[in-house]
Amino acid sequence: MNAANRMAYDTLVVGGGIAGLQAALDLADQGFRVAVLERGASIGGKMIRLSKVFPTLDCASCITTPKMASAAHHPNITLFTACDLNTVTKTGGRFKARITQRPRYVDVAKCIGCRQCEYVCPVLVPDAEQGGFSARKAICIPFSNAIPQKAVLDPEHCMLCGKCEKICPTQAVDYLQQPVEFVLAASSVVLSTGYEMTDYRDKPQYGMGAIPNVIDALQMERLLAPHGPYNRVLRPSDGKEPDTIAFVQCAGSRDHSMGVGYCSRFCCMYAIKQAMLLSGSLPLAEIRIYYMDIRAFGKNYEQFYQNAKAMGIEFVKAKVARIDAAEEGRVRVRYEDQLEGGALDAEHDLVVLSMGVVPGWNPRGIISVSCHTDQFIRQVQPKRQPTWTDQPGVFVAGAAAGPKDIVDSIAEAGSAAMQAANYLKAAAAS
Numbered sequence: 001m002n003a004a005n006r007m008a009y010d011t012l013v014v015g016g017g018i019a020g021l022q023a024a025l026d027l028a029d030q031g032f033r034v035a036v037l038e039r040g041a042s043i044g045g046k047m048i049r050l051s052k053v054f055p056t057l058d059c060a061s062c063i064t065t066p067k068m069a070s071a072a073h074h075p076n077i078t079l080f081t082a083c084d085l086n087t088v089t090k091t092g093g094r095f096k097a098r099i100t101q102r103p104r105y106v107d108v109a110k111c112i113g114c115r116q117c118e119y120v121c122p123v124l125v126p127d128a129e130q131g132g133f134s135a136r137k138a139i140c141i142p143f144s145n146a147i148p149q150k151a152v153l154d155p156e157h158c159m160l161c162g163k164c165e166k167i168c169p170t171q172a173v174d175y176l177q178q179p180v181e182f183v184l185a186a187s188s189v190v191l192s193t194g195y196e197m198t199d200y201r202d203k204p205q206y207g208m209g210a211i212p213n214v215i216d217a218l219q220m221e222r223l224l225a226p227h228g229p230y231n232r233v234l235r236p237s238d239g240k241e242p243d244t245i246a247f248v249q250c251a252g253s254r255d256h257s258m259g260v261g262y263c264s265r266f267c268c269m270y271a272i273k274q275a276m277l278l279s280g281s282l283p284l285a286e287i288r289i290y291y292m293d294i295r296a297f298g299k300n301y302e303q304f305y306q307n308a309k310a311m312g313i314e315f316v317k318a319k320v321a322r323i324d325a326a327e328e329g330r331v332r333v334r335y336e337d338q339l340e341g342g343a344l345d346a347e348h349d350l351v352v353l354s355m356g357v358v359p360g361w362n363p364r365g366i367i368s369v370s371c372h373t374d375q376f377i378r379q380v381q382p383k384r385q386p387t388w389t390d391q392p393g394v395f396v397a398g399a400a401a402g403p404k405d406i407v408d409s410i411a412e413a414g415s416a417a418m419q420a421a422n423y424l425k426a427a428a429a430s
């Protein structure tokens with residue numbers, strides 16, 4: 001590691017989702033120099049993968065893309081993508097972050113985002129960015145509005161045919177690229193590492209991974225997105241338009257036996273949103289939501305729920321016990337009716353699981369901040385200073401501190417930026 005690989009910033013923002021981008025923009029607008037560290041190949045977090053957002057049904061990428069572009073073009077913000085944070089140490093009030101940038105096998109300084117490499121690549125791989133429903137190439141720009149618009153080569157699937165290297169007009173493809181380690185210094189840190197959905201492939205009762213027409217809610221977001229895999233909602237097994245669709249709430253959350261005892265908070269609202277969008281795109285479909293309680297906690301959320309009921313979406317108060325494959329690609333849901341009592345079965349063409357939500361990252365062994373028992377980053381003063389961690393100079397924003405919707409994530413990011421700015425000013429004055 002040489003001196004050129006050392007960089008100094010006022011704030012290091014870890015996580016380039018909507019919370020991290022908002023915190024970075026608020027700090028950068030005040031004149032602070034900000035580094036945004038993102039482990040993915042693009043910034044944007046989960047929000048850039050969503051279709052529309054509750055309760056306004058605004059287009060998600062119409063809100064996220066301008067923020068991503070503002071961060072990318074801001075003179076005070078530097079983006080580092082495809083990066084892993086190894087350690088953060090603190091000496092004399094300065095943080096030193098050791099980072100590894102994974103190889104993209106494409107020189108980002110040379111890549112002009114022309115996609116010639118992508119067009120000639122002969123390898124097709126299921127595209128996780130589209131919920132696995134469509135294919136991408138082994139070298140590609142991660143998704144249409146990714147930032148940076150630079151190709152990334154997937155070494156696991158590349159067969160080294162050399163076509164991308166030959167066609168590239170700027171000689172950007174570099175099969176021999178190695179990981180780069182560098183050190184970044186900052187006077188404060190904002191942790192905005194978000195959340196992940198639980199993976200229940202090893203728990204058979206919900207059929208995830210085993211029954212093709214059982215999908216998770218992020219996959220449904222892609223089916224509903226205007227730039228999604230099919231431009232319409234089709235069930236995965238046979239491409240048929242589903243006539244009956246069920247949403248299963250608390251599929252693994254509020255359930256200690258599944259490892260997630262807490263409420264994942266935004267699932268009720270996104271299931272209602274998806275059900276409303278579905279009833280628009282498939283007006284004849286029967287749409288049912290199996291729920292334990294509806295938690296419509298935010299401004300205008302209760303009205304949103306009432307609107308869904310008025311649109312004919314059926315709400316069944318029930319705890320789903322098992323999901324099994326039935327004939328002709330249908331899915332059988334066994335549930336306990338919590339109003340009438342008794343165990344009942346119903347069949348649907350497509351089932352969407354509102355899975356539990358877990359932290360996107362664990363700071364243990366990397367940076368000295370503590371977590372709650374649920375493993376989300378601990379807010380030491382959740383009521384008075386919700387963005388403070390137990391390490392002075394390190395702040396937390398968005399779903400990194402617990403499941404949170406976009407409105408709350410953005411508000412909290414603004415607060416984290418203000419707290420970080422105050423901290424930086426106080427440190428400069430002392």
Ligand SMILES: Cc1cc2nc3c(=O)[nH]c(=O)nc-3n(C[C@H](O)[C@H](O)[C@H](O)COP(=O)(O)OP(=O)(O)OC[C@H]3O[C@@H](n4cnc5c(N)ncnc54)[C@H](O)[C@@H]3O)c2cc1C
Nearest residue numbers: 015017018019039045046053054193194195398399405406
């Ligand atoms: C199916 C579904 C639909 C939803 N619909 C809505 C909706 O309509 N309206 C609404 O208000 N909310 C909705 N939400 C919730 C919304 O996704 C969250 O509120 C929002 O994404 C939180 O933003 P965030 O930046 O905190 O986290 P994230 O979006 O998770 O972003 C975190 C970022 O940090 C990165 N990261 C993680 N760890 C590291 C690390 N160690 N180093 C570097 N980078 C790291 C991740 O790669 C990611 O880019 C929905 C959620 C789901 C699952």
